[in-house]
Amino acid sequence: MRARVLVRPKAGILDPQGQAVERALPALGFAGVRNVHVGRLIELDVDDPARLPEMCDRLLTNPLIEDWEIEEAPEVAETTR
């Protein structure tokens, strides 16, 4: 399976990257933007999707400061490194 792990700052944690974006958008004329958070996207092919949560807890994220969510992604034919 091609999986997508979405990593975002845990709710309530100060997210200065999100704040910076939230401040920058109105300056460019994009009004009405709220609750911006900047996280990470990790894409990976896995043989056993059942092990993904464990991967997230142990390496891909720091559970103290980050939340994660797993999505299935479309397969890709060619990989690049």
Place this chain on the structure above:
Amino acid sequence: MRFGIVRFPGSCDEVDALAAASRVGDAVLLWHADHDLQGVDAVIVPGGFSYGDYLRAGAIARFAPVMAQVEEFARDGGLVLGICNGFQVLCEAGLLPGALLVNLSLKFVFRQVELEVVRGDTAFTNAGPSEGRLSIPVKHTTGRFYAPEAELDRLEAAGQVLLRYAPGHNPNGSLRDIAGVCNEAGNVFGLMPHPEHAVDPLGGSVDGLTIFESMRAHVEQHVLA
């Protein structure tokens, strides 16, 4: 007294830590892929950008083979000092409480900062001025200490906060100005400032030496004696 300094791929300040530790005792480098601490009396997890800080600072280094030995050494009461990236590694490894987040400025910051010694009676601070100040540089992008409020209260009550940034010197937005914390047992200590870069009078400050001297004093009194 023999210090062992871990070297990961991407470590930068391991040679600096080696030189600083060598001023107060013997010191050797410990290779990340080895399973052997070479019988050292204290371990330093140094600064730098282990594994490029890719994924998260310290996240990959904590799984290096040598870290299993370091964790065991720490559980047995051995002294472990984490500096900057080493602090991040020890937090990721669960040896220290809290986490380090990206600086409020979102930028790398190098600055000579003043630190307040909160406790001068620990394995890492006994040789310094108790409740005095230390002038030591910081240099990092990911140094904002974070722990949930209740955890911060607990850390302070338990005397685990050993160093704070002096008023006006917090360079990264660390909660409660925390610059360095130890574990409950007091044998594992992490700090963002770089004591190994304040050991030579030609460099401007020798205040960092007290951390290494404290470790030596502790080991000589409690371990080697």
Place this chain on the structure above:
Amino acid sequence: MSSSTSSLDARHRQLGLTDDEYARILDRLGRPPGDVELAMLSLMWSEHCGYKHSRRLLRRLPTEGPHLLLGPGENAGAVDVGGGLAVAFKVESHNHPSAVEPFQGAATGVGGILRDVFAVGARPIAVLDSLRFGEPAASSRSRYLLERAVAGIGFYGNSIGVPTVGGEIYFESSYEANCLINAMCLGLAPHERLIRSAAAGVGNVVVLLGALTGRDGIGGASVLASAELGEGDEAKRPSVQIGDPFTEKKLLECCLELLDRELLVSLQDLGAAGLTSAASEMAARGGVGLTLDLCQIPLREADMEPFEIMVSESQERMLCVARPECVGELLAVCERWEVLATTIGCVTQGDTLQVLHRGNAVAELPVSVLVDDCPLYDLEPAPAPSDLYGSPVAVLGGSESPAEVLLALLRSPNLASRRPVFEQYDPVVQSRTIRRPDEADAAVLMLPDGSAIAVSIDGNGRRVAVDPRRGAAEAVYECSANLACVGAEPLGLTNCLNFGNPEKPHVAWQLIEAVEGLSEACEALGIPVVGGNVSLYNEAPSGPIFPTPVVGMVGKLPHASRAGRLGFACDGDAIALVGPFDPAAAGSELSKLRGEAPVGDLPDADARAIRVVHEAVRARVRSGAFRSAHDIAEGGVAVALAECAVAGGIGASVRLPGGLDPFGEAPGRGFIVSGPREALAGFVVIGTVGGDSLTIDGLLELGVSELRAARDGGLAEWV
């Protein structure tokens, strides 16, 4: 070697070769070049690799000196610093990539110059940067370039553990469309570890080290892409190279260990034109041939074409030659450092660079054609018209008081404190740095035997625009003056010549005059040029950049503990004005703030007198007679005094000699020094250190905190 000659005729032009150059290729080869060959030749004969417009001119620069160990032509030059140690150094530009993507452009600029230095066997110990942007107040693009370039430099240097110890930044509207990102690196090596890039030993093995080869920087050569590639494949050829300091850190440690174990015959970094240039240069310098098998090269994308592999500019790669019996140990060292290492070819007799792909020779070129036969062009100079550069927007009207003028100068982006920038760089890693930015006029790094080296980088384009010959010479004088202020004697210099389009007569003239000025100053001070770099075509429709020769100079001082500082040190010390200092307003920062174009007469420079005063300052810093020393540069005496006061956190009271323009400039000639009154005997004493304000008799009185606030605020709002 199939080639469809009909379409090739057009292709050579698309690849940047003129019809004459293509005819020359046909003549030298006696046949039309194949696709891969044409790609290789077009790059080796480009301005960037072939130095077509500057090679003849550069022969003018003096390259002999008593301390010289490696001169021009190697990856970096090197000088002897005593104790069996050598310092290798070089400055290089990464201007055009940084204008496209400033973060990655600046980062890979640092990565590239680091590789140049460890390619000669030296451990990189310091980076300095020379940056030029358009006016920050007027241009959001310039602010963006500044912020991202600084972040990129910090990202690479900090992550790889090499301190950034100094640098300089100027803002001028002539750089609006063409920012300059020049990076200089110094490395340290025992003499015996210095290694040359000449391939040698027929039958020896060629090994590629480091990152995978991808479609980075294929750029213009992509016109050679075979028709089989479908539409949309252009996206596969990223024009932006991405820096990976982690990979380079491992590569660096690995290469130094390979050299310490004496496993390498030669070493070369892969920079512009990638494998093509690296292999050609190694073969040319060794007088041998090379055969490379492209199928052995580890690729990031499997379907890369041979020409793409040959011209790829993927970063963090090195090429080395080793004896066959050493390859086993070499690969083991690389594995330990997690560095990819692949045998890709061998050294051959003769003069042929042969490139194999799936058993076929896709290129078979005489190395001499690639490296030596590139046509060299004579410049056709004509003096630049005086209105080549327009007048800047006036900040000052002319009715301001001297105090207001001084504060305006301290606030101006060119003179304001660089702290917001330097704070983003690690200046102390590796534990050698004893003078950080803002502490002294040059960075100082200590050596194991208690001595130290000092380094400074300089190049004020505004003054070179006024008078290319005198302005370029001043860059040399100022670097030498900076070294004198910490007590260091110059050993050698490197330069980066950033100019506009040399095919335009006025730019050709600027270039010729500037090289002449550099040469004269180097000869007068006895400092050899150990190597450098040229960046031409920095030109917009509105005209060329200011001619900007950047000079990086390395010196030596016997006792690290005696390194000088710029700040006033002791209450009651006397202050002296030292040197043949006869400043003028032309080309000064004040003339810019008043909206004056860069024209006029720069003050004459008596090179002999300059050399004598540099020696005098150096000796007295070393002896401790001077407790502070600072060269008088932009903003003249008044700004120099303010800088000494702010750095020392203490005021001063002075009376200037009659008739001296407090804001006039004559870089490299004059110094503000302080010390005990008896130690300053024989110098023109102008005042005393003390108090918390700077008083210049009859002119101004300003609190040190006021001066500091003005100086600190100037750049902070832009970074």
